[in-house]
Amino acid sequence: MPRRDRSLADLGESALIERIARRAGREIGRDWSLGIGDDAAILSTRRDEELVFSTDAQVEGVHFRFGRETPRTIGRRALAVNLSDLAAMGATPVGALMSLSAPPHASVSIFDRVISGFVDEALRFGCPLVGGNLSSAGEWSLDVTVIGRCRKARALRRRGLGPGDGLYVTGVLGAAALARLRADRFGTRLTRVPTPRIEAGRALARLSGTRACIDLSDGLATDLAHLLAADGLGADIDPASLPRPRGFRRDCRDLDLDPLGVLTGGGEDYELLFAFRSQRKRVSAATLSERLGLRVSRIGGVTTARGILGLPETPSRHHF
Amino acid sequence: MPRRDRSLADLGESALIERIARRAGREIGRDWSLGIGDDAAILSTRRDEELVFSTDAQVEGVHFRFGRETPRTIGRRALAVNLSDLAAMGATPVGALMSLSAPPHASVSIFDRVISGFVDEALRFGCPLVGGNLSSAGEWSLDVTVIGRCRKARALRRRGLGPGDGLYVTGVLGAAALARLRADRFGTRLTRVPTPRIEAGRALARLSGTRACIDLSDGLATDLAHLLAADGLGADIDPASLPRPRGFRRDCRDLDLDPLGVLTGGGEDYELLFAFRSQRKRVSAATLSERLGLRVSRIGGVTTARGILGLPETPSRHHF
Numbered sequence: 001m002p003r004r005d006r007s008l009a010d011l012g013e014s015a016l017i018e019r020i021a022r023r024a025g026r027e028i029g030r031d032w033s034l035g036i037g038d039d040a041a042i043l044s045t046r047r048d049e050e051l052v053f054s055t056d057a058q059v060e061g062v063h064f065r066f067g068r069e070t071p072r073t074i075g076r077r078a079l080a081v082n083l084s085d086l087a088a089m090g091a092t093p094v095g096a097l098m099s100l101s102a103p104p105h106a107s108v109s110i111f112d113r114v115i116s117g118f119v120d121e122a123l124r125f126g127c128p129l130v131g132g133n134l135s136s137a138g139e140w141s142l143d144v145t146v147i148g149r150c151r152k153a154r155a156l157r158r159r160g161l162g163p164g165d166g167l168y169v170t171g172v173l174g175a176a177a178l179a180r181l182r183a184d185r186f187g188t189r190l191t192r193v194p195t196p197r198i199e200a201g202r203a204l205a206r207l208s209g210t211r212a213c214i215d216l217s218d219g220l221a222t223d224l225a226h227l228l229a230a231d232g233l234g235a236d237i238d239p240a241s242l243p244r245p246r247g248f249r250r251d252c253r254d255l256d257l258d259p260l261g262v263l264t265g266g267g268e269d270y271e272l273l274f275a276f277r278s279q280r281k282r283v284s285a286a287t288l289s290e291r292l293g294l295r296v297s298r299i300g301g302v303t304t305a306r307g308i309l310g311l312p313e314t315p316s317r318h319h320f
Numbered sequence: 321m322p323r324r325d326r327s328l329a330d331l332g333e334s335a336l337i338e339r340i341a342r343r344a345g346r347e348i349g350r351d352w353s354l355g356i357g358d359d360a361a362i363l364s365t366r367r368d369e370e371l372v373f374s375t376d377a378q379v380e381g382v383h384f385r386f387g388r389e390t391p392r393t394i395g396r397r398a399l400a401v402n403l404s405d406l407a408a409m410g411a412t413p414v415g416a417l418m419s420l421s422a423p424p425h426a427s428v429s430i431f432d433r434v435i436s437g438f439v440d441e442a443l444r445f446g447c448p449l450v451g452g453n454l455s456s457a458g459e460w461s462l463d464v465t466v467i468g469r470c471r472k473a474r475a476l477r478r479r480g481l482g483p484g485d486g487l488y489v490t491g492v493l494g495a496a497a498l499a500r501l502r503a504d505r506f507g508t509r510l511t512r513v514p515t516p517r518i519e520a521g522r523a524l525a526r527l528s529g530t531r532a533c534i535d536l537s538d539g540l541a542t543d544l545a546h547l548l549a550a551d552g553l554g555a556d557i558d559p560a561s562l563p564r565p566r567g568f569r570r571d572c573r574d575l576d577l578d579p580l581g582v583l584t585g586g587g588e589d590y591e592l593l594f595a596f597r598s599q600r601k602r603v604s605a606a607t608l609s610e611r612l613g614l615r616v617s618r619i620g621g622v623t624t625a626r627g628i629l630g631l632p633e634t635p636s637r638h639h640f
Binding site for chain 2 (some may be wrong): 005006007008009010013016017019020023024025027028029031032034035036038040043045046049053054055056057059061062064078090095097098099101102103104105106107108109112114115116119122124126128129130131132133134135136137138139141145147224266312
């Protein structure tokens with residue numbers, strides 16, 4: 001009897017990406033200073049500038065449902081989650097392409113509202129929609145590619161951590177997960193759209209102490225593991241330091257949720273997680289907060305011992 | 321009773337794109353020299369160079385079926401049809417991003433073969449896979465964005481025709497449609513992948529007489545209409561001049577097909593359709609063929625009277 005073929009879900013996202021990277025090879029030519037495996041790819045264009053590219057899909061039934069999100073929210077979010085990848089690179093948006101697939105019988109008025117949400121977000125962040133593709137399909141899917149720019153060699157990568165570096169997050173964690181779970185539980189409409197931390201990312205790219213950065217899409221536990229894996233390091237996290245939204249404890253109680261699970265595995269925070277160089281004088285979260293223009297919390301530090309202390313393991317969402 | 325909401329299929333692709341373009345606005349900033357509505361968008365990067373961007377999706381059940389195409393063919397084609405858009409701009413490939421969606425239960429060995437086909441095509445055309453995204457979904461979808469470069473202000477656009485210009489196509493028409501129809505009829509595997517006309521496109525971009533160019537994805541009738549619409553002109557086509565593959569008449573008879581319908585509406589030719597400036601001395605197809613390194617046929621000329629003489633109207637495929 002032939003061995004049962006493994007499924008994509010059996011292997012999981014990271015292993016599948018590794019398979020693609022291995023097959024594609026590491027040789028991507030000298031134009032590219034960064035390829036597969038980070039938040040974005042980096043192309044050298046001028047002596048003083050690089051372009052960064054990232055792509056992300058929002059699929060009906062996986063990332064959104066028309067019964068739960070409004071069409072405008074779906075359009076806005078499709079761009080916002082991509083801009084978040086640019087933020088994690090410290091890049092400034094330049095433009096976006098959108099490949100939209102939808103069932104032929106879908107309504108034009110819904111289409112219009114999706115587009116309207118997307119374009120409003122594009123205008124807000126100075127990221128014009130410059131091209132795309134339309135195709136019929138069995139389900140809606142918004143596949144977006146964003147282009148950003150940053151100063152040569154200043155893009156924030158996932159790699160670059162050192163033992164003793166402080167680990168920081170912007171904003172609060174868990175708010176997106178709570179909103180989603182509340183909508184699922186009570187059947188309310190979800191209109192929350194993450195705010196891509198473009199300005200904070202640009203500020204981080206200007207600071208010489210920033211060592212590595214990633215945006216929190218899958219949840220702190222998963223994304224921190226990605227960040228650490230790039231350098232083969234570990235982390236010691238203080239769960240009490242994780243920044244919570246207002247009324248967090250009450251909301252978790254009302255929804256009968258494990259607070260730490262929501263904070264670290266809820267996903268879709270789209271805040272920045274970054275490492276800042278250890279120095280004799282530890283950089284305070286308040287100082288960074290002032291530089292970045294929004295709340296910053298120190299949540300722990302990088303260790304030589306692999307593994308993450310202080311966080312429960314949680315499975316990745318939306319993926320194989 | 322409320323008026324029935326129109327569907328995407330009611331409106332059609334062109335009208336939907338126009339709706340997006342109107343909503344997005346024409347103001348895309350001075351970085352971009354071309355936005356929505358052509359084969360690709362153009363970004364100014366250096367004084368002597370521009371980057372071009374295009375995106376195209378291949379959706380299971382719409383553009384391919386696993387029973388009909390092999391997984392390798394599906395992977396190769398997903399890149400090839402995108403490279404064809406770069407060819408139509410006269411651009412040289414720089415890199416590609418692929419957003420792949422698939423059902424979680426899909427097999428890893430099929431995944432590997434799809435990736436393998438994509439990467440082989442990438443290596444063949446010097447277009448490294450530099451990034452992407454994986455997502456679970458109800459159906460397979462390969463959404464690819466390609467980046468190309470060309471000399472400043474030399475990209476081939478759709479706009480730029482003049483009355484009296486000659487209209488030319490590379491290669492032959494109808495071969496892809498015949499192969500697809502044969503596979504459908506006899507249940508044979510489809511392994512044909514279009515050859516993106518990268519070198520021909522680059523050669524056209526160097527010739528000063530080239531006026532406008534588009535790649536033939538939907539079929540000559542539809543794509544010629546797109547080319548003419550950009551300048552509000554018409555065309556006079558000689559059906560007898562349309563370049564046919566070997567054994568074309570016999571194949572059409574065996575499959576009981578209208579030859580002209582196959583040539584002009586079969587789609588997926590991925591040849592280049594371009595206009596060349598009228599001069600006192602008409603440029604011969606043989607001269608162009610020599611410059612482009614492949615067969616070139618003169619199929620007619622541009623007229624001031626709108627409409628296309630000599631071609632039947634055919635509906636667009638794969639679209640709303």
